[in-house]
Amino acid sequence: MPRPWTLASAVLLLGASLISMTGVHAQDFPDTINLDDSFEAVFDDPLDDPSDAPFTDPFAAAFDDKNLFDNAGSSAPSHFRFRLSHQLSGHLNRHSTPTPLGTREQRTRGIENQRLGMNIRYQNPFASGWLLQGSAQIRAWLPGDYEYNNPERDDAEWRINELYVQRSGARDSFSFGRQTIVWGETLGNSVLDVINTTEYRDLSIIDIEDARLNQWLLVWDRFGDNGNWSSFINLYPEFDPTPITGSPLFPRAPSVGGQTLRLGYHHRESSLFEVGTRWNRSFSGSDVAVMAARLYENPLRYTLALPDPTLPALAFAAQSTINDYTLLGLSANRAMGRLLLTLDVAFSQGVLIDSVNNLELPGGGSIPAPAFERRNRLGVSAGLEYGISPTQQISVSASAQQDRGLDQDARGNFLLRYSNNLRNDDLVLSATLQSQLDGEAVLMFLGADYRLNDDWEINGQLVLTRIGTQSPLYFLDEDVRAGVTVVWNF
Amino acid sequence: MQLFKRRLLGVLLLSTALISGVSAQSPADGRAILERVEDNQRAIADAAFNRIQLSSCRFGLQNSQITCAERARVKALESVSINTGANNRDTRSISIVLEPAAERGISMLSYTYDDASQDNETWLYLSALGQVKRIASGNSDDESEPASLFGSEFTTEDQDTGKLEDYTINVLREGTESGREVWLIETIPNEKRSRSTRYARTVQYVDKERFVVLRADMYDRTGREIKRLMASRVEQVNGNWMARSLTMMNLVANRLSNMAILEINSDVEIPENFLTPRTLTDVAFREAELQRIREQVE
Numbered sequence: 001m002p003r004p005w006t007l008a009s010a011v012l013l014l015g016a017s018l019i020s021m022t023g024v025h026a027q028d029f030p031d032t033i034n035l036d037d038s039f040e041a042v043f044d045d046p047l048d049d050p051s052d053a054p055f056t057d058p059f060a061a062a063f064d065d066k067n068l069f070d071n072a073g074s075s076a077p078s079h080f081r082f083r084l085s086h087q088l089s090g091h092l093n094r095h096s097t098p099t100p101l102g103t104r105e106q107r108t109r110g111i112e113n114q115r116l117g118m119n120i121r122y123q124n125p126f127a128s129g130w131l132l133q134g135s136a137q138i139r140a141w142l143p144g145d146y147e148y149n150n151p152e153r154d155d156a157e158w159r160i161n162e163l164y165v166q167r168s169g170a171r172d173s174f175s176f177g178r179q180t181i182v183w184g185e186t187l188g189n190s191v192l193d194v195i196n197t198t199e200y201r202d203l204s205i206i207d208i209e210d211a212r213l214n215q216w217l218l219v220w221d222r223f224g225d226n227g228n229w230s231s232f233i234n235l236y237p238e239f240d241p242t243p244i245t246g247s248p249l250f251p252r253a254p255s256v257g258g259q260t261l262r263l264g265y266h267h268r269e270s271s272l273f274e275v276g277t278r279w280n281r282s283f284s285g286s287d288v289a290v291m292a293a294r295l296y297e298n299p300l301r302y303t304l305a306l307p308d309p310t311l312p313a314l315a316f317a318a319q320s321t322i323n324d325y326t327l328l329g330l331s332a333n334r335a336m337g338r339l340l341l342t343l344d345v346a347f348s349q350g351v352l353i354d355s356v357n358n359l360e361l362p363g364g365g366s367i368p369a370p371a372f373e374r375r376n377r378l379g380v381s382a383g384l385e386y387g388i389s390p391t392q393q394i395s396v397s398a399s400a401q402q403d404r405g406l407d408q409d410a411r412g413n414f415l416l417r418y419s420n421n422l423r424n425d426d427l428v429l430s431a432t433l434q435s436q437l438d439g440e441a442v443l444m445f446l447g448a449d450y451r452l453n454d455d456w457e458i459n460g461q462l463v464l465t466r467i468g469t470q471s472p473l474y475f476l477d478e479d480v481r482a483g484v485t486v487v488w489n490f
Numbered sequence: 491m492q493l494f495k496r497r498l499l500g501v502l503l504l505s506t507a508l509i510s511g512v513s514a515q516s517p518a519d520g521r522a523i524l525e526r527v528e529d530n531q532r533a534i535a536d537a538a539f540n541r542i543q544l545s546s547c548r549f550g551l552q553n554s555q556i557t558c559a560e561r562a563r564v565k566a567l568e569s570v571s572i573n574t575g576a577n578n579r580d581t582r583s584i585s586i587v588l589e590p591a592a593e594r595g596i597s598m599l600s601y602t603y604d605d606a607s608q609d610n611e612t613w614l615y616l617s618a619l620g621q622v623k624r625i626a627s628g629n630s631d632d633e634s635e636p637a638s639l640f641g642s643e644f645t646t647e648d649q650d651t652g653k654l655e656d657y658t659i660n661v662l663r664e665g666t667e668s669g670r671e672v673w674l675i676e677t678i679p680n681e682k683r684s685r686s687t688r689y690a691r692t693v694q695y696v697d698k699e700r701f702v703v704l705r706a707d708m709y710d711r712t713g714r715e716i717k718r719l720m721a722s723r724v725e726q727v728n729g730n731w732m733a734r735s736l737t738m739m740n741l742v743a744n745r746l747s748n749m750a751i752l753e754i755n756s757d758v759e760i761p762e763n764f765l766t767p768r769t770l771t772d773v774a775f776r777e778a779e780l781q782r783i784r785e786q787v788e
Contacts, residue, residue, distance in 0.1 A: 059748040125777035142640040168774035182621045425641030454590035489592035
């Protein structure tokens with residue numbers, strides 16, 4: 001674990017880099033319009049009362065400069081977009097955390113993330129009615145990052161996110177390839193947003209949009225006068241990746257009876273596919289959709305397998321369970337002035353819920369082991385978004401799920417988001433509070449995004465977590481994390 | 491994505507509000523003057539395909555001239571609009587960002603209804619989600635506050651040349667602006683309207699011959715001038731006079747935004763299904779239809 005001064009030094013270095021970078025920008029910014037060299041202006045009047053100043057259109061040259069649309073227009077747009085980022089974040093609060101066993105664990109401070117990332121996006125309408133779209137990301141783990149020098153990991157990774165081709169006609173659209181499907185209206189907290197897989201590795205990922213993974217889908221959209229149909233077949237269903245041991249959200253593999261439990265990847269013993277369809281229609285001030293799908297539960301659930309003689313004596317192998325179920329859903333929204341109400345309802349038939357079985361050991365005896373039974377589940381998400389002012393937005397949502405036939409309280413999440421856009425949106429301040437309905441786990445995220453110009457931006461974030469002792473995430477209790485990310489778009 | 495929960499239509503209508511196709515009859519009635527300006531708005535917005543440069547910067551004074559004090563942030567937009575509804579008094583508009591590259595493809599669809607009892611509607615495409623989202627951006631007819639256009643100093647309130655029944659309108663005097671003879675027309679919102687506007691009073695300078703608003707001064711409740719709109723490059727397009735360069739100065743924040751309508755194309759054949767939420771998400775469809783529209787004007 002890096003020493004605290006390492007984090008401070010890195011922050012200082014990053015700040016110095018930023019200052020240097022700003023200077024570079026001032027010299028190298030492309031002149032898309034001629035503003036009469038006004039940037040070197042030395043103001044000879046106070047700005048208190050410019051109302052009496054004569055006005056000469058400072059943008060008159062725009063009409064003589066065709067470069068802007070020559071570059072961005074239809075004839076030869078650049079199909080690629082790049083986003084280069086450097087992220088540095090760390091844990092700040094040195095403290096001890098109570099464990100479910102009644103002991104305490106020491107939490108140190110230091111860098112958790114130091115990584116260089118490149119996101120590449122390609123979008124090319126290569127012929128009339130045709131589109132080829134793709135995106136990819138490359139990550140390099142730098143010293144201090146929890147993935148750097150991880151014996152089970154490389155120091156860099158890349159993956160294709162999107163890669164699909166689309167053909168659209170007057171009424172129909174077909175797309176095939178790696179893509180995402182999002183159902184539900186309650187952003188970030190919908191019980192219907194279950195088709196895509198996601199990967200949360202650490203607390204630097206707050207929005208589900210950043211964690212969403214693509215799958216191989218064939219999608220058919222039919223646009224009619226009385227509503228639109230959207231149907232899909234998932235030809236190769238995938239599941240959330242297994243956690244990376246050593247990450248802030250998964251510091252160590254779980255143990256059963258004091259023995260390490262190994263989470264393995266699932267084995268496809270038979271071909272899998274998912275299918276679903278949705279009908280939606282827009283009315284004045286409202287959108288309504290109903291949907292049905294046959295899906296596989298995600299993430300995978302694990303049970304204990306019998307001890308594997310090929311594994312170390314004190315290690316149990318986990319056995320994944322693939323379960324298919326039926327989803328019926330309804331989503332709707334209603335806009336009323338500055339208020340937008342959202343509602344999602346999901347009925348899941350045949351999902352697995354946790355239970356406990358005694359696992360007989362070969363040498364005699366038994367241990368309690370996790371097991372499952374099938375139930376039906378009803379889930380509801382409801383939210384509202386409110387425009388406080390032209391620059392301030394607040395949204396509140398809650399989701400709850402209850403398994404039918406069980407005498408249990410509903411469980412779910414509460415999400416509160418607030419944002420304030422300042423300086424013509426150059427500076428965006430945001431706060432997010434996410435909590436389990438029972439208050440067992442609470443996360444607060446404070447963010448500040450500042451755009452230096454169209455190409456450069458810097459993001460700062462502060463993440464605070466409060467977790468109950470009995471939660472599986474108990475080790476995050478009273479954690480404080482801070483981070484900064486510098487981004488270059490080109 | 492919050493950056494783009496805005497409506498372009500408002501400013502487009504504002505730009506077309508500066509158009510006149512009526513010869514001057516010197517009406518002394520301010521309401522009649524503004525109604526004539528308003529009547530020409532939809533004629534320009536109908537079946538229109540425009541290319542717009544939207545620039546914003548902090549401004550200052552240099553040699554007693556208002557000028558940018560920093561490099562302007564520039565956006566390139568394409569906009570398509572049609573009129574629909576009874577007597578073609580409703581408008582559907584879509585705006586698509588071409589530049590900067592980081593914002594390319596962000597698009598916004600707006601339905602504006604003439605009926606005061608019907609809320610305007612806005613949808614935004616959130617590229618990170620791959621999903622169209624209805625925006626709670628409010629309605630210019632209710633008690634909503636104005637929304638900024640793509641982070642600029644233009645707001646939806648600046649489009650509100652209509653709804654004249656909500657204002658007391660006075661012709662203050664005649665004068666000159668930019669070398670043209672103008673009426674100075676004062677509009678003061680009524681009690682209902684004043685709850686939803688930052689402008690307690692606006693003075694518009696309307697060209698007496700061309701019915702183009704050459705300048706507008708906006709005041710807050712304390713009588714302080716908070717914003718000023720300056721129009722330039724007044725040209726006749728398809729028989730209608732209009733200002734192709736609009737500069738909105740925020741005198742409080744010392745920031746300004748300029749909307750330069752670089753290309754104006756009217757009477758374009760635009761399929762009605764292009765102005766639907768599908769266009770926000772279906773890039774193949776959008777680009778195919780846009781190409782057909784571009785080919786009509788190139």
